[in-house]
Amino acid sequence: MSVSVDSLPQRSDIRMQWLQRLQGCPQFIALIAVLMLVGCSSPVSPPLASERTTVRPQASIDSTDIDELIIRAEQRPGADGNPLRLRAAEISLNNGDLSRARLILDSIVPPVDDPNQLRILQARLAIGTRDVSFALALLREVVSHQNEPSEETQLLLARLRSQAYLAGRSYLASARELIYIDHLIDGKQRAAHHERIFQTLLNLSARHLRSHAEEAITSGLRGWLSLASLTREYENDPMQQLQALENWGRVWRHHPAASQLPQGLATLSQLVANQPRVISIMLPLSGEHATSGRAVLDGILATHFAVSGPARIDVVDTTTGDIRELVAGAARQGAELIIGPLLRQRVTKLAQSPSLPVPVLALNRTSDGSGHPDLYQFGLAPEDEMRQIASRAWQEGHRNAVIISPATPWGERNARAFTDLWLQQGGNLVASTMFEDSQDYSDLVKGLLKVDQSEQRATDLRRITGERFQFTPRRRQDLDFILLLGNPSQTRSINPTLAFFYAEDIPVYSSSHVYEYADSRINVFDLNGIRFCDIPWKLNVTDRVREAIESQWDSAKGPLTPFYALGVDAYRIYPRLQQMKDVSNQRVAGTTGILKLNPNNTIERTLMWARFRDGKVIPVPMIFGG
Incomplete structure (x- = not known):
């Protein structure tokens, strides 16, 4: 594949886009004023050698002000402004602003003094957009036009090829x-x-x-x-x-x-x-939350016996008693680590303690975002999923979102978390709606997509003209994707309704709740096309402990699945807590996701992606190394 640097677009449209972008820029206004004064003045002679001159310094090509570089490039005739444009494109790529970098590179005027510089920048852009074959072709062109590349060039090209292969999931080639x-x-x-x-x-x-x-x-x-x-x-x-x-x-x-x-x-x-010799497991083993607590405990103990763990395990029921007193009592009896509690309010109470006698690996997060140096927070927080959905949708080029969620505390919490994350990264929330379980989803979807307004316009037109005519309603055109939150039953009803009302071409994303583990093929047909993130356990990633647990407890293949997985991962990460704290890029491949400890002592999960297709769940392999 040959890549020509001369096959560049016309600049008129590009220039107009840049001028529109810079209209409100103070530097732009100041520059226009200067240019007007210069254009109206008469030519002047160079100053005499004896005269004192004041030269106003101009931004060099090493400037980091992209707008200033582009303005100066536009002042220069034809290809003379290319070095400034290339520098501006490089800064945009360094900042991760791919759309701006593309706009600048498209404005390059042939010929280019250093075609390889342009090829390298184009390759970086292609890597960022995961156009792997184009990136590698560009890098081959660079090599073919250099007889004896310097060590610096060899290093640069090898690193770019590695990044390109990594973007294409060719891990061995990348390494x-x-x-x-x-x-x-x-x-x-x-x-x-x-x-x-x-x-x-x-x-x-x-x-x-x-x-x-x-x-x-x-x-x-x-x-x-x-x-x-x-x-x-x-x-x-x-x-x-x-x-x-x-x-x-x-x-x-x-x-x-x-x-x-x-x-x-x-x-x-x-x-x-430095492994702890005594571990105290603190979970609700009676009362309202006993079922979840026992699933977590079974996951912990199954993992412990699978590796013949050397530590002594003590189990404490947290249903009654003050959690601070329970932790203090366990420490007095020799516990060197606490795993638990499971409930959010108890974790929050520990975080508010002046001190903790031993490190605590909590199985939930605090309700107020508070922390403690000896408290590690690990749980199945929906914020992890919303963060990943927002990141994925953004990476795939979407900017305008619509949210459909149930009118429940769970639905409100997830919708709010996604909205906050989406707006923070610059996205636009076009519309949002909530539904009741018994609601007629047809009216909800029709109103959300503004199909009812389209139908009303046709009715008005027939009334005004008195004519009967064929009419196909249209949906709104200002959305890029839909976040559909709900359980499998709800989403099985809403997803086909979206397609019926002309949104079959709009990507639909969802959370792990959309997929019920071991669901039949018939039950997932109406979920076709939905992209969702979920824990590796449910997407059948090979794991001997998971297989042993599923063979022992049927409940491990149902709604309690995430709690069994939480127990397995809690046991697997406790030996590595200090390592995860000391080594910034340390990750653990768990059954609940790729696990990483952030600076706030909170374990963040990166989940797997999958898609419903022809009644099957098609998983996407995970990137372990980040």
Whole structure:
């Protein structure tokens, strides 16, 4: 595939877009005033050598003011303004503003003094928009036009190729590009470079990593694959992982990674040495929340016995008693870690404590957003899902949202969370509506899409003209996607209604509540086309503990599924809490999602994506390395 830098669009439309964009800019107004004065003045002679002159400094090409660079580029004739445009495009890409970068690159006037500079910027834009094949073609063009690229250029091109492959989920190819340039990396940058290689490979399963290691030709690549393989294989058992790492070190003691281990592995021996010997599990095991509490407990104990955990487990029912007193009592009896409580108000009460005697891994988040240095908050918060839906919709180019949600506390909380996140990142909320369970969804959808207004216009026209004519109603045209919140029964009724009222071409997103685990194919046909995020457990990611739990308890395949998964992940992450705190990019592949600790001691979940298609759920593989 050949890419021509001369195949650039006409500039008239681009210029008009920029002028419209800059109309309210103070720099633009000031510049126009200066240009008018200059245009009206008569030519002047250069000053004599003896005269004092004051030269007003102009912004250099290194300026970071994009608007100023574009204005100055427009002052210059033809292609003379290209260096300024290229600089402005580079800044836009650095800022993550892809749409602005595209607009600027489209305004380039041929010919370009340095075509490779343009190709590299175009490749970066293509990577950002996940146009992987175009990005790689552009980078090949750069190589073909350079006889002996410098080390700096080799590093740049390899990193861009790695990013392109990563965007296309070609993880091995992405890591290989970085491994091949490892010898060119400065010692001070090598630690970060090794982290990048390692995190990229962790996107692959242990089985695939082992297979690729057996087929690898170079020892450098094979060593990295073996290291990533043992990490994934024993990620839920730190002690076995440490033993495997020590064995790897003996075999690969001359490998580049041996002298600069990834951070998560470099601290592994300390992590194993500091494991708690007594853990107190605090859950509601009687009363209103007993069913959820027992599901969490079963998940914890099943995981504990699966790895023959060395810690002693004490179980405390939190249905009665003050949670602070229960925690203090457990600490007096030797507990070195608390897992629980489960209820939101109890977690909030712990966060308000002046001090905690031992670290606490709470299984919910505080109601007021408060925190505590010794309190780790982990739960099934809907905010995680709303954050991910907002991010996904934005990445896919949508800006105008419509929300349909149930008139329940759950529906209100989710709709409010999504709205806040969507508006914060610059999105537009076109409309929002709530429904009752027994409501006629036809009237709701027709009004939301303004099909009723279209029908009314036709009725008015027939009345005015007295003529009978064929008429097809039209829906509103100002929306990019619909966020449909509800349970499977509700969404099965609303989704076909959206298609009936001419919204079949509008993307529909939903939360994990749209999919009931192990639902029949017949039940999901009416959900066709809906994109949703959910926990890996429900999307059949291979896990031996999950399979054992499902074979033991039928309830693990129903509404209680997330609580069993929460228990499994709580047990798996407790040994790594300090590691997750100390290593900023440390992640754990859990059954509730990819888990990462943020600076506020809250564990954030990245869920899997899936889509209903022809009565089936089609999962999208996760990106483990972020």
